[in-house]
Amino acid sequence: MSKLLEKIHSPADLRNLSENELSQLCEEIRNTIIDTVSSNGGHLASNLGVVELALSLHLVFHLPDDSIVWDVGHQSYPHKLLTGRYDQFATTRTQGGLSGFPSREESAYDILTSGHASTSVSAALGIAEANFVQGKDDFSVAVIGDGALTGGLAYEGMNNAGRAKRNLIVVLNDNTMSISKNVGSVARHLTYIRTRPSYIRIKKNLENAVMKIPLLGKYLVRILKGFKVAVKKFFYKSTLFEDMGFTYYGPFDGHSIKDLTRILESVKLVKKPVLVHVVTNKGKGYKYAEKSPSEYHGISGFDVLTGERSSSSKSFSDIFGKVLCDLAAKNDKICAITAAMQDGTGLSMFREQYKNRFFDVGIAEEHAVTFAGGMAARGALPVFAVYSTFLQRAYDQMIHDVALQNTKMILAIDRAGIVGEDGKTHQGLFDTAYLQTIPNVTLYSPSYFNELEAQLTYLVEEGEKLCAIRYPRGIELFKPKDFIPTADSYQVYGEPDAEFAIVTYGRLFSFAATAYHSLKQKGIALKIVKLNRIIPIDKQAVKEAAKCRTVFFYEEAILQGGIGEHFSYLLQKEAFIGKYRIKAIEDPFVEHAPMFYALEALGLSASSIEETIFQEYKEMKVGNKIEKEA
Structure with missing residues (x-):
């Protein structure tokens, strides 16, 4: 029973809890998430990993005046539970129930409806600039995972944000790396000192005092800043984020509420873009998810006690992966590309069998298509397996870097059509319309597994220029006994x-x-x-x-x-x-x-x-x- 959680109607209720009660609340949040996802499906490991982080953010910042943008949004379940949605949480991903992602229509605490990766920094910067224009001093926070940092849009946002002196805080949730040895205890201690409120105030007062020295003030401040940067780089080896204009703090333990709240309170005093690097364990609190976080990332359902996942029949994704492997055995030009969706698109077998011809480019669909165009220009046959909802991000690249070049690549468009419980950010409904606008495209749409095999084989062997095949999520449905599938362009039944x-x-x-x-x-x-x-x-x-x-x-x-x-x-x-x-x-x-x-x-x-x-x-x-x- 969630004794504490059922009393949390808004983040304000958190500030009356003791340290022990906050720890108990984290346990209740995890148990609630595990119970709900085991029944309704959804994202498990990513949500379990950010419980303390979400709680700390709500302790420090005052939503909805302040804003939190959850990148992708597949780790927003703790946030939902802390913002008055506990009573509805059991309805998550069910018809008429809560969304599995942040939703503006659902709560005033969800500043944006999200579902795609790498967008948070740009969106949070836009919020920060809007606050500034309106004379508000509210904070804008972006929570982005290390996976989403593989997307170029994240760096476009940071490049623009680094020069803006706004109340912008980026929290990097690193759930794949441990704290590296080269940071060391001395560097961690210096980070602790540098993030203490007294340090920041003294630093600012010292700079103000030095600035008042006649003639030499500005010169001395530049020397002090240069010395500080040199010392910091000696210990920290610098960071890309600092080079882009952010003040970097970290890495910190993402499961220590005490440390996180202290750090977040401190960086609020820094009147420029800040990046706080926290390290979390994906799947924390549920041993099966901790052991195999990728398997429990997005899951349809499972037995809580045993961790045994709901059995599922062969899907279109599975058949695509097998057929592509069979074709690759006969054609050494075939290369498979994924944008961080190896398992979801059925390419795990291909990676095992043809490691040198498998490319995971990260969450970077635009790069994937242009990368494929480059491969095709040198005679390779790239096959990019991608969810329909994510392919939309690469529209320009399909036109400019493939179609315009008259090179051949194949788009394997997974999750085409209605995807079900993942909802409006993931429905695959636009690809047919925008692909029609691109010259010389060939697009097939199989109804059954054997059609997928026949049509994909045809595209590999006979297709020209930009080819695509779109297929739905899940299993094949009713097939009339008297219907004989063919690879023809159409059939009459x-x-x-x-x-x-x-x-x-x-x-x-x-x-x-x-x-x-x-x-x-x-x-x-x-x-x-x-x-x-x-x-x-x-x-x-x-x-x-x-x-x-x-x-x-x-x-x-x-x-x-x-x-x-x-x-x-x-x-x-x-x-x-x-x-x-x-x-x-x-x-x-x-x-x-x-x-x-x-x-x-x-x-x-x-x-x-x-x-x-x-x-x-x-x-x-x-x-x-x-x-x-x-």
């Missing part, structure tokens, strides 16, 4: 001469096929034009649909600029005079919910498809009857 046609692609074919069989039992003839290649669309597929009286296009992606709208344009070119209906996603910021529930709410489920076509059929019958009577 159902009644060839039917008046109604469904045009769709990817996972939605399973739902369309389910609706087809149900409608057939009701005497409604229907055919499905299944697009395997969605960019460019085969003109014969358009001609096939144009034979029908009414065409329904179903798409698990954004409506505006999507495949359905382009199909409509192609139908018009064929002088199609029948009815055309598009059902796609008009509001692409889809909230978190299980995939089936989300598709049902969006009108993309089998039952929704069946109901829409059945209503159209009844209206057509009524219309035909009126015409005959007339």
Whole structure:
């Protein structure tokens, strides 16, 4: 039972707790997170590692006047529990419940909705500058992990922030490195002294006093600063952060509330950008997560007592990884690239078998695509496996560094479409629309595992220029017994001469096929034009649909600029005079919910498809009857 946690309604309640009570609260927070994630899934190890850090930040800073930007946001569970959301926390990642990431709509304590990495410094600097413009003295804090520091945007933010004398504090949460030996006890002691409030005040008063010395004041201050920097560099070997204009403090134990609160209170006195380096243990407090933090980073569910994870069937990611390994065995030009998503994209096997052809570039999708373009320019065949939501970050690079060069690379777009419980920051709904704007792109969308194999093989062996294949998260769904998958650009399934046609692609074919069989039992003839290649669309597929009286296009992606709208344009070119209906996603910021529930709410489920076509059929019958009577 969380006796203390249930009494925390806002961060202000923390300031009445004793040191022992704060320690007990940390234990309650960890137990609550473990219980909830074991049931609902989510990010475990990263959240367990920042409990003391989150608590210390809320003790020192006064939200919501001050701001905390959690980079990525996959470590914000302790923050949520400390800001009045304990009663709702069991609903995390469930339909209508709390988000698994910070959300502006959810709480005034969440300054930004986040879900992508390396953004916190830029955002926190923007907040700090807005405070300055409005005459506010509030603090802006960015909490960024060492993993997110592999993204270039983080350095763009720091480069800009280093010259701004604002109340900006960057907390580097280092959960992969131990405190290095070259820091030593002397350096740690000097850091302790330098971060004491009395030191900072004395330093500032001394500089003010020296500045008043006639003629020599400014000169002497420069000498003092130069001597201080020289001494510091001797002990600390300098840091990149200092070279970018930050005052660096650390590293410190990220699990000591006493040390963290003292350090954070002290750096509030430094009126310029500060970077506080803390070291934490990912998965702290749960032995299975501590032992294997990567396995318990994002997890669907597990047994708390044994650590045994919920069993899962083969996924599209697994099949992609296996097929790529098989292709690489025959083609030594194939190289695999990931942006810190080796396990998530199914590339672990490739890394083991083809270590020299595997490249993890960190959380740097822009770099990954340009890097692939460079490889392709020298005759390699790079395959970049990336989640749809993260590929959006590399739009410019796809245009300029691959398409413009007329070089060949393959994008393996994982988590395309609705991703479920990860919610609106992770839904893969935009790739079809923006890839259409890039010249000479080829994009396939398999519905089943064997289609993924056939289509990926085709792209490797026959594809040209910028090629892509998009597939959903999870397992394959219903496959009709009489359906035979092919690698053709399109297929027709159902009644060839039917008046109604469904045009769709990817996972939605399973739902369309389910609706087809149900409608057939009701005497409604229907055919499905299944697009395997969605960019460019085969003109014969358009001609096939144009034979029908009414065409329904179903798409698990954004409506505006999507495949359905382009199909409509192609139908018009064929002088199609029948009815055309598009059902796609008009509001692409889809909230978190299980995939089936989300598709049902969006009108993309089998039952929704069946109901829409059945209503159209009844209206057509009524219309035909009126015409005959007339």
